[in-house]
Amino acid sequence: MTPQRRPRPPRRHRRPPLRRRLALTASAAVAGVALAVCAGAYGVTVYTLHRQFDLQLTQAATLAVQQQRDNGPGVQAGECRYLSAPACAQLVPVSAADDPGEAYLLPVTGAVREVAARDRAPFYSSARVAGHPVRVLTTYAGKGEAMQVALRSDGVRRAEDQVAGLLALIGGAGVPVAALLGYWVSRSGLAPVVRLTSTAERITTTRDAGLRIELPAAPRGREDEIGRLAVSFNTMLDALEESLAAQRRLVADASHELRTPLTALRTNAEILLRAEQLTPRQRERATGALTRQLREVTTMVNDLIDLARDEEPRQALEPVRPAALLEHAVGAARDHWPHLAFALDLGAGTPDALAAAVPSRLTRLFANLLDNAAKFSPAGGRVEVSAARSPQDGRLEIAVRDHGPGIDAADLPHVFDRFYRARAARALPGSGLGLAMARQIAQTHGAELTAHQAPGGGALFRLRLPVEDT
Numbered sequence: 001m002t003p004q005r006r007p008r009p010p011r012r013h014r015r016p017p018l019r020r021r022l023a024l025t026a027s028a029a030v031a032g033v034a035l036a037v038c039a040g041a042y043g044v045t046v047y048t049l050h051r052q053f054d055l056q057l058t059q060a061a062t063l064a065v066q067q068q069r070d071n072g073p074g075v076q077a078g079e080c081r082y083l084s085a086p087a088c089a090q091l092v093p094v095s096a097a098d099d100p101g102e103a104y105l106l107p108v109t110g111a112v113r114e115v116a117a118r119d120r121a122p123f124y125s126s127a128r129v130a131g132h133p134v135r136v137l138t139t140y141a142g143k144g145e146a147m148q149v150a151l152r153s154d155g156v157r158r159a160e161d162q163v164a165g166l167l168a169l170i171g172g173a174g175v176p177v178a179a180l181l182g183y184w185v186s187r188s189g190l191a192p193v194v195r196l197t198s199t200a201e202r203i204t205t206t207r208d209a210g211l212r213i214e215l216p217a218a219p220r221g222r223e224d225e226i227g228r229l230a231v232s233f234n235t236m237l238d239a240l241e242e243s244l245a246a247q248r249r250l251v252a253d254a255s256h257e258l259r260t261p262l263t264a265l266r267t268n269a270e271i272l273l274r275a276e277q278l279t280p281r282q283r284e285r286a287t288g289a290l291t292r293q294l295r296e297v298t299t300m301v302n303d304l305i306d307l308a309r310d311e312e313p314r315q316a317l318e319p320v321r322p323a324a325l326l327e328h329a330v331g332a333a334r335d336h337w338p339h340l341a342f343a344l345d346l347g348a349g350t351p352d353a354l355a356a357a358v359p360s361r362l363t364r365l366f367a368n369l370l371d372n373a374a375k376f377s378p379a380g381g382r383v384e385v386s387a388a389r390s391p392q393d394g395r396l397e398i399a400v401r402d403h404g405p406g407i408d409a410a411d412l413p414h415v416f417d418r419f420y421r422a423r424a425a426r427a428l429p430g431s432g433l434g435l436a437m438a439r440q441i442a443q444t445h446g447a448e449l450t451a452h453q454a455p456g457g458g459a460l461f462r463l464r465l466p467v468e469d470t
Contacts, residue, residue, distance in 0.1 A: 027182030034174035116146035347388035376404030
């Protein structure tokens with residue numbers, strides 16, 4: 001048996017490049033316009049030639065009617081067989097019985113007799129005299145007679161041929177010129193697109209998001225579509241570069257911050273492997289340290305996962321009372337930091353204020369602010385928490401103040417950055433993610449979180465949260 005041949009897959013026809021298609025389209029358009037202009041010029045020229053020739057023939061007929069002799073019907077002038085001779089003219093009566101004995105030079109039809117009888121309007125016709133083409137005008141001459149006047153028309157036809165040849169030459173030369181113009185238009189018009197494509201290909205190959213498309217500067221508001229596309233592409237590259245840089249910083253900072261607790265975890269785990277060599281007190285201390293470090297690492301990893309999303313997880317918003325959540329967070333802080341005093345002051349109208357929020361995330365925001373204040377407060381210190389309604393826009397303003405070393409002016413712009421630690425905080429526990437998480441939660445809830453230097457020392461964090469009255 002002969003093996004059956006597999007059918008070949010159908011060939012995919014590749015479309016020609018955009019530059020070639022644009023060049024062909026532009027060339028066809030320009031060539032079409034050039035040919036249409038030539039055709040229109042030819043039509044107008046021919047019409048003008050015939051119009052002028054008919055006017056000349058009309059003038060000759062008017063002159064012949066005025067100068068006609070009274071010798072009766074017949075040929076009045078017969079020199080039109082020559083190109084430079086005057087017009088031929090003959091008188092034709094209404095009745096054929098009145099025709100002269102000599103033959104007419106121009107053809108006489110029934111329509112000519114009707115003009116002589118004034119039953120028909122004057123008209124133009126074509127004929128041949130001595131083998132040459134002539135144009136004939138038949139008009140009424142009075143006394144029941146019609147005047148036929150003829151001029152040679154081969155000069156007009158020769159002029160038509162010359163005009164046709166000249167316009168054909170112009171149209172033929174216009175086609176390659178149109179092709180060159182189409183190629184130039186496609187090359188110059190698509191040059192920014194080519195640069196955009198090559199830049200995108202280089203970025204794909206080199207993974208370098210720092211490349212940009214360079215275009216000539218244009219006045220603001222006068223950019224063309226290609227210019228706006230390039231600007232949008234460069235803006236997208238800026239965002240991509242910033243995102244990649246943030247990702248690299250996040251990975252570098254996370255690896256740096258995780259190295260210390262992981263080393264401590266490994267050390268405590270190795271100590272517990274030799275538990276039989278330890279006293280009960282030593283085992284208890286190692287187990288407590290291991291548990292505490294695992295909790296810190298778990299908290300840090302969860303914060304990293306939330307911050308790596310660069311946005312809050314979407315959860316259902318519900319009406320909550322921020323004052324109640326704040327009281328709960330202050331109570332939890334008192335239990336966690338028993339050596340500090342937490343003072344809470346709720347202003348008038350704050351307990352009844354409602355906000356559209358996720359209760360767990362808003363509680364997390366309050367807890368992070370309180371933990372940050374407690375961390376910088378000295379033993380036996382005081383953390384002051386207050387809530388009040390803003391008289392300007394009715395927002396709920398929550399302030400958390402400590403009496404620690406405060407925030408240096410150089411550190412204020414960076415306190416909400418991930419893993420950022422001021423010099424005063426480098427010896428304190430924590431990962432440097434609490435305030436970054438607090439700001440992210442605030443932005444998700446449409447709130448504004450700011451840091452300030454408190455009057456008299458210490459740090460002050462102010463949260464402005466949109467609320468409604470019940």
